[in-house]
Amino acid sequence: MDSPPGPLADIRIGTSGYDYPEWERVLYSKGIGRKEYLGAYSEVFGTLELNFPYYGMPKPETIRELMARARRPIDFAIKANQALTHKINPATWKDSVEEFAKGIAPLHESGRLCAVLLEFPFSFRYRDEERRYLDKALKALSAFPLVVEFRSAQWFNARVIDGLKARRVGLCSVDLPRLEGLPPLSDLVTSETAYVRFHGRNEATWWNGDAGTRYEYLYTRDELDAWVPRLEAMSTQAKNIRVYFNNHRRGDAPTNARQLMALATAAKLI
Amino acid sequence: MASGTILHVNAIGIMAAIEEIRDRSLRGRPFVVANALSPRAVVLDLSPLAHREGLRRGMVLSVARDLRPGIEVRPPRPELYRAAEEALWSVGLGYTPLVERAGRGHLFIDLAGTRRLFGAPEDAAQKLRGRIMEETGLSPSIALSSNKTVSKVSTRVFRPAGFVALSPNEESSLVRMQPVGLLPGVGPALLGRLDLLGIDEIGDLADLSESEARAIGPRGPELVAKARGIDASPVDPEPPERRAVAGEIVFEPDTTDPEVLGLRSGALVAELAFSLRKDGLGARRALIELTYTDGLRSSAHAGAARVLARDDELLVLALTALERARKRRVRVRRLGLKLSDIESAGPELDLFEPEDLRLSRLQSALDRIRGRFGFAAIEPCSLLAARA
Numbered sequence: 270m271d272s273p274p275g276p277l278a279d280i281r282i283g284t285s286g287y288d289y290p291e292w293e294r295v296l297y298s299k300g301i302g303r304k305e306y307l308g309a310y311s312e313v314f315g316t317l318e319l320n321f322p323y324y325g326m327p328k329p330e331t332i333r334e335l336m337a338r339a340r341r342p343i344d345f346a347i348k349a350n351q352a353l354t355h356k357i358n359p360a361t362w363k364d365s366v367e368e369f370a371k372g373i374a375p376l377h378e379s380g381r382l383c384a385v386l387l388e389f390p391f392s393f394r395y396r397d398e399e400r401r402y403l404d405k406a407l408k409a410l411s412a413f414p415l416v417v418e419f420r421s422a423q424w425f426n427a428r429v430i431d432g433l434k435a436r437r438v439g440l441c442s443v444d445l446p447r448l449e450g451l452p453p454l455s456d457l458v459t460s461e462t463a464y465v466r467f468h469g470r471n472e473a474t475w476w477n478g479d480a481g482t483r484y485e486y487l488y489t490r491d492e493l494d495a496w497v498p499r500l501e502a503m504s505t506q507a508k509n510i511r512v513y514f515n516n517h518r519r520g521d522a523p524t525n526a527r528q529l530m531a532l533a534t535a536a537k538l539i
Numbered sequence: 540m541a542s543g544t545i546l547h548v549n550a551i552g553i554m555a556a557i558e559e560i561r562d563r564s565l566r567g568r569p570f571v572v573a574n575a576l577s578p579r580a581v582v583l584d585l586s587p588l589a590h591r592e593g594l595r596r597g598m599v600l601s602v603a604r605d606l607r608p609g610i611e612v613r614p615p616r617p618e619l620y621r622a623a624e625e626a627l628w629s630v631g632l633g634y635t636p637l638v639e640r641a642g643r644g645h646l647f648i649d650l651a652g653t654r655r656l657f658g659a660p661e662d663a664a665q666k667l668r669g670r671i672m673e674e675t676g677l678s679p680s681i682a683l684s685s686n687k688t689v690s691k692v693s694t695r696v697f698r699p700a701g702f703v704a705l706s707p708n709e710e711s712s713l714v715r716m717q718p719v720g721l722l723p724g725v726g727p728a729l730l731g732r733l734d735l736l737g738i739d740e741i742g743d744l745a746d747l748s749e750s751e752a753r754a755i756g757p758r759g760p761e762l763v764a765k766a767r768g769i770d771a772s773p774v775d776p777e778p779p780e781r782r783a784v785a786g787e788i789v790f791e792p793d794t795t796d797p798e799v800l801g802l803r804s805g806a807l808v809a810e811l812a813f814s815l816r817k818d819g820l821g822a823r824r825a826l827i828e829l830t831y832t833d834g835l836r837s838s839a840h841a842g843a844a845r846v847l848a849r850d851d852e853l854l855v856l857a858l859t860a861l862e863r864a865r866k867r868r869v870r871v872r873r874l875g876l877k878l879s880d881i882e883s884a885g886p887e888l889d890l891f892e893p894e895d896l897r898l899s900r901l902q903s904a905l906d907r908i909r910g911r912f913g914f915a916a917i918e919p920c921s922l923l924a925a926r927a
Binding site: 277395422423425426427428430447448449453454455456457458491495496497498499501502503505506 | 540542566658661662665666668669672678695696697698699700701702703704705706708709712713716717718721
């Protein structure tokens with residue numbers, strides 16, 4: 270017997286980070302104070318990617334405080350610390366895993382951790398040493414729902430994809446400039462959680478800009494519209510879809526996140 | 540970087556996908572599609588979870604049940620699957636007339652020249668994907684590149700339900716890194732042979748020299764070209780039922796001799812089959828048309844469940860059709876043979892199938908000689924005698 274149609278997956282759209290004063294008047298009321306940002310954010314979006322743990326190891330008390338600040342029970346993705354992805358020290362990375370795991374434990378225990386994102390840089394290539402490290406890191410963090418983001422196209426091969434599926438680790442789909450060596454324009458679900466990051470398509474500043482200008486980009490409606498069938502296809506394979514906009518300059522990220530939410534709602538995906 | 544325009548739509552596991560669409564309670568559960576009432580039922584299709592649990596298409600159902608006791612079995616509903624295939628085809632035609640059916644659940648679509656109507660190829664591909672989901676509920680893997688081989692390899696990597704769009708300068712690096720078994724035309728037996736040669740990735744095959752390529756087999760140079768991402772074959776919009784290769788024999792003198800009819804048919808089959816194999820194709824259907832001395836005609840056809848590419852397999856098919864067509868004891872003047880339902884032979888064309896090793900080697904040797912010296916360079920002695 271045919272079943273009634275309806276949303277197949279829990280799709281939530283948000284931003285990478287929230288603590289940006291320049292988002293006042295875009296997402297936050299002018300002068301509300303930074304301690305109120307997360308509460309205001311949680312009234313608009315259902316998920317948030319926390320990127321501060323990338324720069325400094327998260328502390329359990331900080332994480333608890335953040336959860337308490339949200340006015341609605343939104344869920345969180347956490348970007349893994351750079352000691353696990355960009356500045357890997359073979360002698361100490363296991364200690365870093367322990368410290369990181371301890372820090373995010375309150376979120377995991379509360380059931381509000383949707384993913385731990387391991388973002389590997391362009392220099393992290395498909396070579397034996399890196400492959401072995403990836404395998405060990407995924408094992409060490411296997412207690413958490415994991416997603417990997419590769420910035421090098423070399424990782425987009427069937428062996429890696431099959432390996433991620435076998436380990437139930439998500440492959441992050443990225444929207445970024447189409448430059449040689451970067452991941453191809455693609456999406457694929459490899460675990461229960463599908464994960465998408467929008468980095469902007471600023472070709473001019475990708476290699477030459479700084480951490481801010483690299484992501485300076487406002488998506489057009491047409492560019493976002495093309496993502497609707499992509500999310501719909503993902504929803505046939507994943508239980509959860511999390512989408513984050515990382516084009517944070519000038520408040521472009523919350524603007525685009527709201528636009529995509531409207532498009533997905535109109536398409537009855539949300 | 541602009542994407543190529545050749546789109547491959549790969550609705551892998553179309554039967555199981557349709558069953559899931561019709562009954563959402565099946566989602567995320569292992570199940571197979573099989574005719575459980577048949578005494579030697581085989582698994583026709585299966586859900587991704589059943590595949591993960593070790594079940595495979597073509598497996599005998601009783602074996603599948605031993606491996607996974609209590610597995611849910613859904614009876615096949617061919618009319619639904621046919622309707623879905625037609626819908627896929629129609630959606631493609633809404634974007635361009637250049638749509639090629641390439642086997643069950645597979646389409647090639649050339650989006651060249653559609654930019655003003657549907658935007659850049661990657662945007663058009665997404666619109667098309669959306670339409671497919673809307674019309675059929677299916678979410679196939681789709682891939683864009685500059686040719687059919689690269690697009691097909693890509694949908695085999697980004698599956699199920701994935702998407703990838705490659706610009707020409709991304710193609711080679713992506714294809715080279717994939718396991719060689721994903722290259723169209725490399726079947727299980729050839730894969731084993733390549734494994735012995737230490738060829739694991741498509742890039743290893745691409746790096747072979749011309750002489751090394753020939754050593755793999757008659758299709759070696761073609762496979763190496765494909766491994767390098769070179770494939771000039773156009774998207775062929777002709778529906779497969781209209782795609783055919785045909786030839787005829789006029790008997791002089793007219794004959795009723797079944798041996799002569801059979802031998803000459805064999806020669807015609809060999810010629811047509813050779814032309815198909817050169818393009819990596821095979822056929823599922825043979826049609827024989829006889830014209831008798833008195834001008835009357837009769838015809839009959841025979842079909843096969845899978846694509847046939849070898850001479851001996853296609854000859855059996857043609858002789859079956861001949862036997863059905865020959866209803867009169869009157870001399871035959873002309874015999875026409877048409878091989879149709881042509882499809883990419885894919886793994887079936889693998890010339891190193893262990894169970895037919897001797898025949899495969901013979902076929903391989905004949906193709907090599909004919910490829911080098913022309914079709915007439917080698918013929919069976921019996922045929923020479925029949926002509927004498």
